[in-house]
Amino acid sequence: MDVQNIYYDGRIKIPYTWYVGETGSRFLIALRDNKEIWGNQCPQCKKVFVPPMKTCGECFVPTGEWLKLADTGTVESFTVVHYENGVAKRPLPVIYGLIKIDGASGSLLHFIGDVKPEKVKIGMRVKAVFAEKRGGTILDISHFAPVKG
Amino acid sequence: MGKKVAVVGFGQTKGRSARKDVNGVELINEAVVAALADAELTIKDIDAVVIGNMDHFEGVNYVDSWSVEGSGGVMKPIFKVTTGGTTGTTVAMSAYYHVASGMFDKVLAIGWEKNSESDTTGAIITAFDPVWERPNLGGAIAGLALEASKYMSTYGITERDGARVAVRERLHALNNPFAHLHQEWMKGIPVDQLVELLVTSKENVMLAYPLRMSDMCPRTDAAAAAIFASEDVAEKMAAVPAWVASTTNRHNFALAGDVDMDRNTTMASAAKRAFEKAGIKEPLKEIGVCELYLPYSYAGLKWMEDYGFCAYGEGPKLVWDKVTDMDGELPVNPSGGVMSSNPIGATGLIRVGEAALQIMRKAGTRQVQKDVNFAFITGFGGCYWADVMVLGKKKPS
Numbered sequence: 001m002d003v004q005n006i007y008y009d010g011r012i013k014i015p016y017t018w019y020v021g022e023t024g025s026r027f028l029i030a031l032r033d034n035k036e037i038w039g040n041q042c043p044q045c046k047k048v049f050v051p052p053m054k055t056c057g058e059c060f061v062p063t064g065e066w067l068k069l070a071d072t073g074t075v076e077s078f079t080v081v082h083y084e085n086g087v088a089k090r091p092l093p094v095i096y097g098l099i100k101i102d103g104a105s106g107s108l109l110h111f112i113g114d115v116k117p118e119k120v121k122i123g124m125r126v127k128a129v130f131a132e133k134r135g136g137t138i139l140d141i142s143h144f145a146p147v148k149g
Numbered sequence: 150m151g152k153k154v155a156v157v158g159f160g161q162t163k164g165r166s167a168r169k170d171v172n173g174v175e176l177i178n179e180a181v182v183a184a185l186a187d188a189e190l191t192i193k194d195i196d197a198v199v200i201g202n203m204d205h206f207e208g209v210n211y212v213d214s215w216s217v218e219g220s221g222g223v224m225k226p227i228f229k230v231t232t233g234g235t236t237g238t239t240v241a242m243s244a245y246y247h248v249a250s251g252m253f254d255k256v257l258a259i260g261w262e263k264n265s266e267s268d269t270t271g272a273i274i275t276a277f278d279p280v281w282e283r284p285n286l287g288g289a290i291a292g293l294a295l296e297a298s299k300y301m302s303t304y305g306i307t308e309r310d311g312a313r314v315a316v317r318e319r320l321h322a323l324n325n326p327f328a329h330l331h332q333e334w335m336k337g338i339p340v341d342q343l344v345e346l347l348v349t350s351k352e353n354v355m356l357a358y359p360l361r362m363s364d365m366c367p368r369t370d371a372a373a374a375a376i377f378a379s380e381d382v383a384e385k386m387a388a389v390p391a392w393v394a395s396t397t398n399r400h401n402f403a404l405a406g407d408v409d410m411d412r413n414t415t416m417a418s419a420a421k422r423a424f425e426k427a428g429i430k431e432p433l434k435e436i437g438v439c440e441l442y443l444p445y446s447y448a449g450l451k452w453m454e455d456y457g458f459c460a461y462g463e464g465p466k467l468v469w470d471k472v473t474d475m476d477g478e479l480p481v482n483p484s485g486g487v488m489s490s491n492p493i494g495a496t497g498l499i500r501v502g503e504a505a506l507q508i509m510r511k512a513g514t515r516q517v518q519k520d521v522n523f524a525f526i527t528g529f530g531g532c533y534w535a536d537v538m539v540l541g542k543k544k545p546s
């Protein structure tokens with residue numbers, strides 16, 4: 001028998017509130033109020049975390065010292081995205097990069113801008129461009145742009 | 150050590166873009182009925198059920214209870230497991246642990262997904278940190294593209310190398326009636342020519358450099374079920390039980406920015422440990438077939454190096470030399486793999502089931518010719534976590 005396949009359209013929209021925690025808040029406040037990038041350091045393995053961590057996962061000890069880092073870094077990897085997605089509402093194509101902030105042990109996942117996609121290279125030096133309006137989120141860094149000169 | 154455990158039965162549904170004719174519970178039931186039939190058991194023989202999917206894809210957060218009419222779990226112990234991309238392999242691991250503990254003899258493992266019921270990329274983004282990475286990540290494709298890009302730059306890998314993996318997976322899928330993608334147009338065209346077509350065709354849209362449409366897995370509706378039995382009963386249920394020789398998993402970082410994009414360290418560590426536990430010293434020689442969770446083409450190069458099948462940077466040589474083709478020394482994904490069907494919560498369990506079928510020599514048109522003593526299985530999830538399992542023809546000592 002030929003049966004029409006009926007479906008029910010869901011309407012779930014749940015407004016979550018994600019608390020960042022004091023450690024992450026300190027980082028975001030420095031971004032928002034002073035356009036500064038801070039990391040914190042594991043007292044044992046000396047890794048510097050950006051974004052900061054309250055504990056070092058590998059050593060499983062609380063992190064210690066806070067370090068003010070530069071707003072420059074190196075492109076570890078990148079991709080040029082040609083498909084729409086509802087979260088990052090930016091004009092296509094969007095360049096995503098892993099940016100290793102000078103002095104940090106890992107990379108920061110962020111956008112690369114003010115440059116043509118075909119000019120981006122792994123190993124390129126970049127500098128944070130801060131958003132005009134900053135609200136205490138990771139998007140207070142608007143993107144990373146090539147260091148001039 | 151616990152009881153020895155074997156896979157004694159497997160069932161799966163055909164992968165489709167959208168199974169509009171059934172709801173999730175009914176889809177699950179199709180796989181369960183097939184698995185029970187395969188092992189010549191009835192639901193009365195089952196002591197416990199482990200079931201898994203990724204909640205966000207369907208928006209149903211009490212699947213263990215919701216699915217009882219389909220799973221056969223009415224008034225039985227049920228465990229739900231949800232670990233993102235690895236869900237299916239973690240379901241298998243959990244079923245294994247249930248039986249190995251000695252507390253259950255026959256456990257039904259179920260993985261399923263109806264990806265057609267929501268926005269796959271949107272749901273995948275919920276497997277990334279809400280504060281630090283959701284605002285600036287484009288879902289699975291962009292994340293994998295970052296890995297491919299770094300690997301290409303470090304080792305001089307080309308887009309043709311990636312396409313060669315895609316061609317293998319899609320050609321293998323043509324032998325598998327359960328695979329979602331059947332790219333019939335590829336039949337009879339030489340491999341070199343197919344690779345050339347994939348890297349030059351305008352129709353093959355660039356999603357996120359270097360990943361084109363053909364480099365990615367599809368989104369699939371399907372379910373799979375496997376029966377794990379203890380050494381006390383396994384040999385009565387299957388002529389050739391597929392014994393679990395070893396299994397383990399690894400997690401390292403929570404943020405993609407921290408992941409070592411040059412090497413897949415979780416896969417490498419988990420594989421090393423699983424081979425040790427199974428007594429495998431030369432993986433390339435001793436393993437007869439692989440069913441690997443390769444969500445995109447370049448994983449079929451780089452991760453092969455991390456498993457120890459070849460040296461760093463030599464993944465392409467392994468693949469171009471036909472080592473991983475159906476009649477090669479180490480056939481990879483006779484099923485067509487994840488790039489030919491990806492019903493996320495079922496995907497890992499399909500790897501386990503397909504590997505078991507190869508050992509049991511019940512894989513039909515996709516059966517590898519060579520004798521399989523060991524089969525190697527992986528599961529991969531979100532921010533680079535890894536499950537692995539080794540199945541063997543011989544009961545572990």
Ligand SMILES: [Zn+2]
Pocket residue numbers: 042043044045046047056057058059060
């Ligand atoms: Zn540390």
